[in-house]
Amino acid sequence: MADQDRLSDNSWPWWHGATFYQVYVRSWRDSNGDGTGDLAGIIDGLDYLESLGIDGIWLSPTMPSPNTDWGYDVSDYYGVHPDLGTTDDLERLVKEAAGHGISVLLDLVPNHTSSAHPWFVDALSGPSAEHRDWYVWAPPKAGNAPPNNWISATGAPAWTFDEASGQYYLHNFLPTQPDLNWWNPAVPAEFESVLRFWWDRGVAGFRIDVAHGLYKDRQLRDNPPATPDDPPEALRDGFRTVYNSHRPEVHEIYRRWRKIADGYEPGRVLLGETWEFDYERLGDYYGRDEAELHLCFNFPFVFSRFSARDIAGVVEATLAGLPAGATPTWTASNHDVGRFPSRWCGNDPRAVKAALLVMATLPGTMVLYYGDELGMTDVDIPRHLQLDEISLARPGVPGRDRCRTPMPWTGGKNGGFTAPSARPWLPLGEHSSLNVQAEHADPASVLNFWRRLGALRRSGQIGTLGHLETVLLDDQCWAYRAGETITVANLSPEPAEVKLRRGAGKILVSTSLGQEGIEAGGHLSLGPWQALVAAGAWPVP
Ligand code: NOJ
Numbered sequence: 001m002a003d004q005d006r007l008s009d010n011s012w013p014w015w016h017g018a019t020f021y022q023v024y025v026r027s028w029r030d031s032n033g034d035g036t037g038d039l040a041g042i043i044d045g046l047d048y049l050e051s052l053g054i055d056g057i058w059l060s061p062t063m064p065s066p067n068t069d070w071g072y073d074v075s076d077y078y079g080v081h082p083d084l085g086t087t088d089d090l091e092r093l094v095k096e097a098a099g100h101g102i103s104v105l106l107d108l109v110p111n112h113t114s115s116a117h118p119w120f121v122d123a124l125s126g127p128s129a130e131h132r133d134w135y136v137w138a139p140p141k142a143g144n145a146p147p148n149n150w151i152s153a154t155g156a157p158a159w160t161f162d163e164a165s166g167q168y169y170l171h172n173f174l175p176t177q178p179d180l181n182w183w184n185p186a187v188p189a190e191f192e193s194v195l196r197f198w199w200d201r202g203v204a205g206f207r208i209d210v211a212h213g214l215y216k217d218r219q220l221r222d223n224p225p226a227t228p229d230d231p232p233e234a235l236r237d238g239f240r241t242v243y244n245s246h247r248p249e250v251h252e253i254y255r256r257w258r259k260i261a262d263g264y265e266p267g268r269v270l271l272g273e274t275w276e277f278d279y280e281r282l283g284d285y286y287g288r289d290e291a292e293l294h295l296c297f298n299f300p301f302v303f304s305r306f307s308a309r310d311i312a313g314v315v316e317a318t319l320a321g322l323p324a325g326a327t328p329t330w331t332a333s334n335h336d337v338g339r340f341p342s343r344w345c346g347n348d349p350r351a352v353k354a355a356l357l358v359m360a361t362l363p364g365t366m367v368l369y370y371g372d373e374l375g376m377t378d379v380d381i382p383r384h385l386q387l388d389e390i391s392l393a394r395p396g397v398p399g400r401d402r403c404r405t406p407m408p409w410t411g412g413k414n415g416g417f418t419a420p421s422a423r424p425w426l427p428l429g430e431h432s433s434l435n436v437q438a439e440h441a442d443p444a445s446v447l448n449f450w451r452r453l454g455a456l457r458r459s460g461q462i463g464t465l466g467h468l469e470t471v472l473l474d475d476q477c478w479a480y481r482a483g484e485t486i487t488v489a490n491l492s493p494e495p496a497e498v499k500l501r502r503g504a505g506k507i508l509v510s511t512s513l514g515q516e517g518i519e520a521g522g523h524l525s526l527g528p529w530q531a532l533v534a535a536g537a538w539p540v541p
Helices: 003-008 039-044 046-051 087-099 118-124 186-199 250-262 279-284 308-321 349-361 436-441 446-458
Strands: 019-023 056-059 103-108 159-162 167-170 205-208 269-272 365-369 468-473 477-482 485-490 496-499 507-510 523-526 531-535
Touching (some): 039 087, 046 087, 103 186, 349 446, 349 485, 436 446, 446 507, 485 496, 485 523
Antiparallel strands (some): 159 167, 485 531
């Protein structure tokens, strides 16, 4: 569908098949030289964002916070962190981004607040405090032991003892991030006002932090130990997190939120951080009989190995698990899991291009992490310069700061991210050639390759929702038909010979320069990590 038709076709929800771009605000662009990226910096960068062909940006937490978990410890759900700007800046960003065809999503953190939030400060004042029951409290077990075996993200017990009241409070992350008690009706009611507050100001939607986690087992039962079949990423320190998250009651919340979101014009979007490794249960978050979240992150895909058989297997299982009409979400990097150019591609730009091409041609919505479009890699930050408390609590685990480093705009001092004289909040990686300016000037760069993909997605030629048919799969290559195109990808460092049942049409884009417009025959020789998309709609046999 052409861009114009797509924009004027009201039956096409705007988020379906969209491309989102995650901006880690502190690291993207600093407008005032204090070493921290900010909202005004994003406004300065809107032309760049538009050049990527994206439809929306998701901003990492923007709300006031003591930053023990960099904004995922919110102390006011109705404000903007002064390091990042003001509510007026945010409203200006929303307005100006719209002028570039870009919607703005915020990050919502409903599972827990900051311990500095006035609700928790009040709750701590004693068992009869107004907000006491907004949090999860429980008496000690014998010997003053924590109420159960739940473990927090740091690897320590998920409970902190409050001497004054003789009770424990729950925190699935840091002790400074007390979990809210979603069984108390005042909590869901408050979050409905938070949604409306921002949506009334033109915010296009929310990425929902810990979307699977809001409700806890009412009886606070012990989590069971892992079984050999459990994917390691689904576990916490050898336990299945079935009682401190993944509770069925959360679905009713999303049914209500969905109705509120869809009541806006245009509809607002809910994108869940659904840490779910079972495809059917992932599908449940989209809603079965009644609609829930519009989009859900797909962590089995994020953690897949980047080989033809692994990726094809995860994609096909995803498509089979989601309810009919649900929009899959493809992403491979974020501020927690690291950058895919490092994790999947050994920092090889050829493999990075192949991965971008595969994600861009899969049917569904795609979420890029800032810097993915450059092939930006994880940065090895010495431990004494790391700032992420959660990963610092686990020696031996690669810190999350590695994937939160400032965006390199130029090859100069501080990479144009902040003033050359400023001290960036995290160090930049090596950026003498990997930066926006250099890649913009290089026709063979990852950036210019992404721009071609972004334009094809924006025009609806690739990435549209629908059937995906694998037409070839072996140890090196995966070829599939999606919509009106055929994608052929050699996901290996060795050259490959591919024989398709019949020729595809003209090449729309290839990881090798200069192939656009060439007919892709039934027999193709592919270089290492070479991938291409050709026009060609084969009837489903
Ligand atoms: C997931 C966020 O992405 C992560 O950065 C944060 O530490 C936890 N949720 C807790 O909010």
